[in-house]
Amino acid sequence: MSARLARGLRASLFWGAVALILVYMTIPAFVVLMTSVSPSELLEFPPSGFSFRWYERAFSYPDFQNAFVNGLIVTAFASSLSLLIGSAFAYLVDRYVFAGRAALEAVLASPLIIPHFTTGFGFLLLGADLGLGQSYAVVIATHVVLTLPFVSRTVYVSLRNLDPALERAATNLGASPFEVLKRVTLPLLRPGMVGGWLLAAILSLTEFTASLYVTAQRTQTLPVAMYTYVREYTDPTIAAISALLIIFTTALMLLANRCLGLRRILAIDVH
Amino acid sequence: MRPRPFFLWFFLPSLAAAVLLVAALGEIAQYAFRVFTPGSLEVGGFTLDNFARLARPIYLSVLGDTLLISLATSLFTLLLSYPVAYAMVRAKSDFLRSLIMLLAVTPLFTGEIVRTYAWILVLGSNGFVNTVLKSAGLIGAPLGLLYTRFGVIVALVQFSMPVMIIILATALAHVDRNCERAAANLGAGPAQVFRHVTLPLTLPGVVSGTVVIFAWTMSAFSTPQLIGGGKVLMISNLVYLQGLSSFNFPFAAVLSLLALAVAMGSLGSMHPFVSRLELKAAIN
Amino acid sequence: MKAQALPAVELTRVSKNFDAVQAVRELSLTIQKGELLTLLGPSGCGKTTLLNMIAGFDVPSGGSIVIDGRDVTAVPPYRRETGMVFQSYALFPHMNVFENVAFGLRMRKMAKLGIERAVGRALEMVKLEGFASRRVGQLSGGQQQRVALARAIVIGPKVLLLDEPLSALDKNLRRAMQLELRELHERTGLTTVFVTHDQEEALGLSDRIVVMSRGEIQQVAAPLELYRSPANGFVASFIGEINRLPPARCRIEGDEAVFEIAGHVVLRARRREKLTIAEGQETHLFVRPEHLTIATSKSSAQNKVSCRVTTHLYQGAYTLTRVDAGPLGNLQLRALGGEAIAAAPIGSQIEIDIDLDEAVILAG
Structure with a gap:
């Protein structure tokens, strides 16, 4: 007993x-949600009422509007490019043996280790010396390099889980290498590629440190605009945007969990 | 294996990305050896002075602070993450496992600005903690939590936990439950099973998680920047000050290289260490 | 086996090296049109490599492969017109049953109507009518197996290649599928190469069996011949169960061959025409368990050996009895039913009779 x-x-x-x-x-996260609907300018707990005024202010603030659009442009290009390059790279590593493969792997995985401010600073210098300044091209290139390891890893895991007999079966049935790629390999990699693209999109959308270096007023993304605002004002406008981002990512996580199984995406398979 | 076609299709995009990254890092290396001209973005000839400047006490103390904060963060992260990872992998109900996973992993994807801002709201002098404590009558004057190392570490630990939890959960999920059952069958109590079986088997995860978080924290920027508020300086803040406030690109480049070296060094030390630990776990 | 003008597959001195390992060594083999030929051997014997070379997935390091009169040694796998069934079935998980079976026809640019008809016929042949729109994941192991077969057959391959297709099924289903495979072969008349490591499966299914070991052919023969007269010690012990007696000296006494084992045990056999053993030569005797019987006092058999019973393994239809026969070593007997267990209790001394007329006798 x-x-x-x-x-x-x-x-x-x-x-x-x-x-x-x-x-x-x-x-x-809960404090942010609470603050975002508080009517008061000062931070207060518990909130004295309920209001959407900070949401209105966030939506009408031109810097945020521009930054939001900039962010979408950068994310759309960066995540799509990252998906293309990352998938190609994963396939390359899985299927081809060539001189310098280990070096290429090390370089493209290194953004996982290199501090974001180092990468950002490097691309700032590179952009300046190439005469590109802090243009979209530089911002997008930075985001592609930063998200590449995540995409290529996700696609690589899918490739490893692919039964090699499937491609052989297609070949045996008369499919040329191109047909095999188009009709068997790519369709079977689709879940991994969608997962990798989503991951790249979220990381690009919320990337801050490197973006702080490579963006100018004209090209700044939402996190950079939020950072600038926090340094100048103390009202809860940022709480409103933050709340939206928290709700958005939570919904995305719920969706990913429902559709693909979060454990599988994160490679935690519970026995 | 037959020679495979389309090699260049797959090779060239990857090569282009790698060339860009190497060029960017090369720029930093190149700037680190250039003479800084105050008031100008143009840099002069080659010099080693920028590296010599690192030895000044102020920079050494920032480096020390950075290492200390990173070490504390990784250790606290480990202590708080292990129980959560264990609960996530071992909870009996599927719902509970999913719930823990969702709560533990979602913060990873909200972005560092949102997370840092949230901690300002929690730790500020009119923030959540102080308001709750004051209305409970526990404190008279607000506690100074913001702009302290303590506040920075509290926020950094929360940011680091999702990654640590994922690494630990993966290690835990791969532990063969029958090993634990065998130990229990041989007379080991729950604490002994954990100490002699579960913990040694997850040790590689523990080590790699701790080192990854250490390197990660080394490069944290927005947290010390906003929560430290200039009173807590890490290398990242120094790079920002030198690079984007003083426009001393050469010295910012030296600091970037230093951060890169420390991050790579700590991660590089991990691989032989982990395999040695695995070996030890296998022998014992 | 019907001898025909043109063989279906002709392998001439085919070799395959993987780095330092020789998986297949200068192997030559002719596969006749319409036969079901089995490649049998332990894992690592080179049988799967040989199959992969016929399909074109492995390129031979030397030698040539001719399919239906055409040298295909340098032809890529997708232009070889072979139909392969994989061990894991390799059904495309993103397509339904119809699309899986239609895949090869689509690659051949067949018209839509023709595809529908051909797929329907193929599914009928494997008794899967009405499954066309099922998803692959909804099928049982046996059904997946049939889809894989239909997919390989529908393209009308020059040769059907089966890579251990039954190994993933449980025992009862495997037996049923063996019967179906044989029936299907009778109906289609397709030249078939079947790879397996299961000798019972090989004996039951094949027109001819190729026994392989270490990348070389040990023997090619029909199942009956293989079981009764294995060409060497490897084949004798790989096919079925067999007792290997210690080396014997042989001498001829009139109508009989007399074997002397370990200096004093003497066994006798009728002389056979085929037996070409010289006086005094060292020979190896292999005796199947069913050719060892417990001797009754009345029996007048000539090769009586006394021994001690060590174990019985009751198998339902028969019982395996293990005995210690002194200088002859440990031997196994197989007797129908289970009477042996009571008749020869463990530990008891009994006499057994060795029927050497059915034994395999090989020169040392």
Whole structure:
């Protein structure tokens, strides 16, 4: 009986601790949501009422409007380019043996290790010396390089999980290498490629540190505009945008979990 | 294997991306050796002075602070993440596993500005923590949480946890439950099973997670920038100050190289370490 | 086996090296039109590599491959007109049953109406009418197997290649599929090369069996011949169960061959025409368990050996009995039913009779 009691006590201690840690992880998001609908200019808890005024201000602030559009342009180009290059690279690494493969792999995986401010600073200098300044081309190139490792890894995992007999079967049935690629390999890689593209899009949309270096007023993305605003004003306009971003990503995560299984995307397969 | 066609289709885009990145890093390396002309974006001839400048006490103390904050962050992240990862992998109900996963992983994708701003709201002198404590009558004057190392670490740990949880959960999911059952069958209690079986088997995950978070925190920028508010300086903030405020590109380049070296060094040290640990876990 | 003018597949001195490993060594083999030929051997014997070379997935390091009179050694796999069924079936998961079977016809640019008719016929042949619009994931293992077969057959291949297609099925289903495969072969008359490591499957299905080991052919023969007169020790012990007796010296006494084992045990066999063993030569005797019987006091057999019973393994239809026969070593007997268990309890001394007339006798 006492053994069972000890076991119960241990379990409730463990789950209590887990719950507390999860509260610590999620409380900032709840505070943001709460602040975003507060009517007051000063931060206050609990909020004294309910209002959408900060949302109105966020939507009508021209810097945010421009930054939002800039961000969409950059993300659209960067994530699509990243998908193309990353998929090609994953296929290259999986299928071809060539001189310098290890070096190419190391270089393209390195943005995972290199601090974003280093990458951003490097592209700032490169853009300046090439006469491109802080143009869209430079911003997009930076985002492509930063998101590439995530896309290529996702596609690479899908490629590894592909039964090689499927491509052989298609070949045996008379499909030329191009037909095999078009009718068997690519369709079967689609889930991995969609996952990789989504990942690239989210990372590009929310990337801040490197973007701070490579964007100018004309090309700045939403996180950079938010950073500038936070440094100048203290009202909860940013809370409104943040709340929208939190709701958006949570919805996306729920969707990804429902459709693809988050555990599978993150490669945590629970036995 | 037959020679495969389309090689260039797949090779050239990857090569182009790699060339761009190498060129960007090459630019930093090149600038690091150039003479800085105050008031001008143009740089002069070649010099080693920028590296010598690193030895000044102020920069050494920033480097020390950066290492200290990174170390503390990675250790606290590990301590808080392990129970969550364990609960996520081992919870019996599917719903609970998904819920923990969602709560633990979503913060990773909201972006660093949103996350940092949220912590300003939580830690500020009129923020959530102080307001709650004050209305509970526990404190008279607000606690100074913002603009301190403590505040920076509290925020950094929360940012780092999703990545750590994913790494630990992967390691935990690959532990063969029958090894634990075998230990229990041989008379080990829950604590002993954890100490002698579960923990050693997940040690490679623990080590790689800690090193990854260490390197990651080394390059954190917005958190020390906004929550540190100039009172807590890390290398990243120094690069920003030198590069985008003083326009001293050469010295900013030196600092960038330093950060790159530390990040690569800590991750580079991991591979032999992990395999050695795995070996040790296998032998014991 | 019908001898015809043009063989379906002709392999001439074919080799395949993977780095330092020789998977197949200068192997020559002719596959007749319409026969079902099995490549049998332990894993790593080169049988799958040989199949992959016929299909074109592996390029030979030396030698030539001719299919239907055309040298295809340098022809890529997608122009070889072979139909392959893979061990994992390799059904395309993003297509339904109809699309899977139609794939090869589409690649051949067949008209839509023709495709529908051909796929319908192929599905009928494998008894899957009405499954055309099913998704592959909804099918059982046996059904997937049939789709894979239909997909390979529908293109009218010059040769059908089966790479251990039954190994993923459970025992009962495997037996049923063996019968169906054989029937299908009778109906279509397709030249078929079947790879397996399961000797029972090979014996049951094949017109001819090629036994392989270490990249070389050990023997090519019809199942019956293979079982009764294996060409060498490897084939003898790989096909079915067999007792290998210690080396013997042979001498001829009139109508009989007399074998002396370990100095004093003497066994006798009728002289056979085929037996070409010289006086005093060292020989190896292989005896199948069913040719060892427990001797009754009445029996007048000539090769009686006394031994001690060590174990019985009851198998339902028969019982395997293991005995310690002293200088002859451990031997296995197979007897119908389960009477042996009571008749010869474990530990008891019994006499067994060795029927050497059915034994395999090989010169050392």
